[in-house]
Amino acid sequence: MTLMELYELVEADEELEGVGVDNTTVVIRCPGNGLKTKVAISSLEDMGWDTLRDILVGNREPQILRHMTRVVGYYANVSNFNPSKIGELKDRVMGDYAVDGSLSSPGSREARLKAVEALA
Numbered sequence: 001m002t003l004m005e006l007y008e009l010v011e012a013d014e015e016l017e018g019v020g021v022d023n024t025t026v027v028i029r030c031p032g033n034g035l036k037t038k039v040a041i042s043s044l045e046d047m048g049w050d051t052l053r054d055i056l057v058g059n060r061e062p063q064i065l066r067h068m069t070r071v072v073g074y075y076a077n078v079s080n081f082n083p084s085k086i087g088e089l090k091d092r093v094m095g096d097y098a099v100d101g102s103l104s105s106p107g108s109r110e111a112r113l114k115a116v117e118a119l120a
Contacts, residue, residue, distance in 0.1 A: 025039060
């Protein structure tokens with residue numbers, strides 16, 4: 001799926017609304033349940049709309065297709081991390097690094113930690 005196709009599908013869906021886009025991610029919100037999801041643009045080609053929509057509206061657990069993070073000053077693919085670096089990432093997830101506070105709720109922190117633990 002391309003970014004333009006995603007835009008059109010989200011616009012046509014009554015349960016979803018686009019919140020923002022930058023060079024690497026798209027943020028989509030489901031006002032009905034308050035779920036806000038960041039989708040890596042690079043992962044769009046790997047996922048079909050039905051699967052993505054189920055994740056966006058909360059009918060399915062998210063799956064990490066590619067997980068990039070900035071731990072030591074540069075972005076790296078988490079699949080290349082050794083156990084020590086994954087431990088450091090877990091420690092950092094426990095902190096609150098959100099700029100606008102959108103990820104600061106305890107439930108969001110638990111979800112991020114659960115996602116990181118799935119990498120180990």
